[in-house]
Amino acid sequence: MPSEKQQEHKDKRPQDTEEIQPNPELTEEGEEIKEDLDRLLDEIDEILEEDSEEFVENYIQRGGQ
Amino acid sequence: MTTPTIIGTETEYGISVKNARDQDPVAASTLVVNVYKDRGLKKITWDYDQENPLMDARGFMSEGDSDPPDQENNSLINDILINGGRYYVDHAHPEYCTPECTNVRDLVKYEKAGELILDLSRMAAEELLPDNQEIIIYKNNTDYKGHSYGSHENYLMSRNVPFQDIVNGLTPFFVTRQIITGSGKVGSENGTDEVDFQISQRADFFETEVGLSTMVARPIINTRDEPHADEKLYRRLHVIVGDSNMSEYTIYLKVGITSIVLQLIEKGVVGEQFKLSDPVADIKKVSRDLSCKCQLALEDGRTWTPIEMQRAYLDLADKHLSDIDLCLIEKDVMDKWAFVLDRLESDVMSLDRHLDWVIKKSLMDAYIRRHGFSWSDPRIRMLDLQYHDIRPNKGLYARLLKNGRVKRLLNQEEIIHAITNPPVDTRAYFRGMCLQKYPAEIHSASWNSMIFCLDGSSLDKILMDRPHFGTQEIVGELLKNCTAAELVEAVLGSNNS
Numbered sequence: 001m002p003s004e005k006q007q008e009h010k011d012k013r014p015q016d017t018e019e020i021q022p023n024p025e026l027t028e029e030g031e032e033i034k035e036d037l038d039r040l041l042d043e044i045d046e047i048l049e050e051d052s053e054e055f056v057e058n059y060i061q062r063g064g065q
Numbered sequence: 066m067t068t069p070t071i072i073g074t075e076t077e078y079g080i081s082v083k084n085a086r087d088q089d090p091v092a093a094s095t096l097v098v099n100v101y102k103d104r105g106l107k108k109i110t111w112d113y114d115q116e117n118p119l120m121d122a123r124g125f126m127s128e129g130d131s132d133p134p135d136q137e138n139n140s141l142i143n144d145i146l147i148n149g150g151r152y153y154v155d156h157a158h159p160e161y162c163t164p165e166c167t168n169v170r171d172l173v174k175y176e177k178a179g180e181l182i183l184d185l186s187r188m189a190a191e192e193l194l195p196d197n198q199e200i201i202i203y204k205n206n207t208d209y210k211g212h213s214y215g216s217h218e219n220y221l222m223s224r225n226v227p228f229q230d231i232v233n234g235l236t237p238f239f240v241t242r243q244i245i246t247g248s249g250k251v252g253s254e255n256g257t258d259e260v261d262f263q264i265s266q267r268a269d270f271f272e273t274e275v276g277l278s279t280m281v282a283r284p285i286i287n288t289r290d291e292p293h294a295d296e297k298l299y300r301r302l303h304v305i306v307g308d309s310n311m312s313e314y315t316i317y318l319k320v321g322i323t324s325i326v327l328q329l330i331e332k333g334v335v336g337e338q339f340k341l342s343d344p345v346a347d348i349k350k351v352s353r354d355l356s357c358k359c360q361l362a363l364e365d366g367r368t369w370t371p372i373e374m375q376r377a378y379l380d381l382a383d384k385h386l387s388d389i390d391l392c393l394i395e396k397d398v399m400d401k402w403a404f405v406l407d408r409l410e411s412d413v414m415s416l417d418r419h420l421d422w423v424i425k426k427s428l429m430d431a432y433i434r435r436h437g438f439s440w441s442d443p444r445i446r447m448l449d450l451q452y453h454d455i456r457p458n459k460g461l462y463a464r465l466l467k468n469g470r471v472k473r474l475l476n477q478e479e480i481i482h483a484i485t486n487p488p489v490d491t492r493a494y495f496r497g498m499c500l501q502k503y504p505a506e507i508h509s510a511s512w513n514s515m516i517f518c519l520d521g522s523s524l525d526k527i528l529m530d531r532p533h534f535g536t537q538e539i540v541g542e543l544l545k546n547c548t549a550a551e552l553v554e555a556v557l558g559s560n561n562s
Contacts, residue, residue, distance in 0.1 A: 052447035062157035064077040064214030065279035
């Protein structure tokens, strides 16, 4: 790792007496991830076969190899 | 001389017709396979003379029936594809076999092309049914009622390797590789212990260590001995223990790591050192342990986790297979094998874009969290089944892929290309191109034969006993410039094969 990056990190380190604020970028990312997942689950709700119980019960195959 | 890498997979698909009065999977499978068959190839049949399913690798013929279908049925249920593969009705399932491939990346491509072929034929067949009927096809291994159907892998090996070496070397590998290759399943079957979710669809069905049967009392190591090639030189190892996979990454690893382990067995460096005390019990134990860290008892007294067992094979490969032995793709397989084992060790669920069983579990966990269902809710089992639905707009794997939640290795264009174009570097090239160029003059074909009927009555049989011949490099010019008659003369006349 280049040493200038390490220097940058050192300069940005908060003082011990400062309060640590929640990182807004991370929270936003977390929100997005949650929204993406919700959207996916919505889609799955829509396309999942209705009457799952009956459908799975009626799905019978002959044994193959 | 090292054995050339030649691999292929066969997948039996589940099939059902929604709103049909009675389910008839044989009729549905026949319809689906038949409707796909290209007009020009409709009368071509499969050459069953080359089949010998009762031959056992341990050196004897098994008793039993192996009746090939009559001419008419043969043509109805068999489709030899212009990409060099085979598409046919196996008992009550449509089955797709990839053409022979020299590397695992091609293998994934051709297996994925098969899913598209199944979906294309599904759509065409559905057109012929009443409006309210839907044909649904699943690339999975069970109906949850104890009926299982397979995903088989085939690997070319040298005939010189004693079969017992294969049994010793492969059994512990197969018992444990499911932590990478499993497709995941809700519930248990075949009289085994209850479970909410397990790693493998097939594990419950394995009851013996070694055997010929593929349909009952299934063996971890299958002894079928039908090389479809020069039987003095080659063996075709027929593997029935795997799950049907949706994820490209999983298929790639499944076939890639197995191919590497077989190289180790051929080198004679895997003996009995990994032998398990009870592989048949362990294959189910491993399937039920989602941490992949259960203790497996080896015969020599050690206990290993499945991760440790897989790592032992990987370490052997690192030690004994050098840069000369491994092509670029195989080196990539080894990298991914190591990566996946590390992740399984540290954080299993971090592989929820790579391995089918983890992708599936992750989806189910999220769905359960949202709805508050229990694992026994029928909707969870429906999620399991629909993960494998091959329809792009209904399949759950397909939906995850569409939403960027699955890691891909291939692009869609090359998969589509593989529907109609054979690999260029195996005998599948000769097979596929003959079918494309001379459809009216071919009588029948099989994996190692092409039978021409040039004059309407007599037959000319070309044997293709070496799978790494018949490539574009060897026969390309011939195929480009010759008529069927000239080709037959060139090949048979000069006694070259």
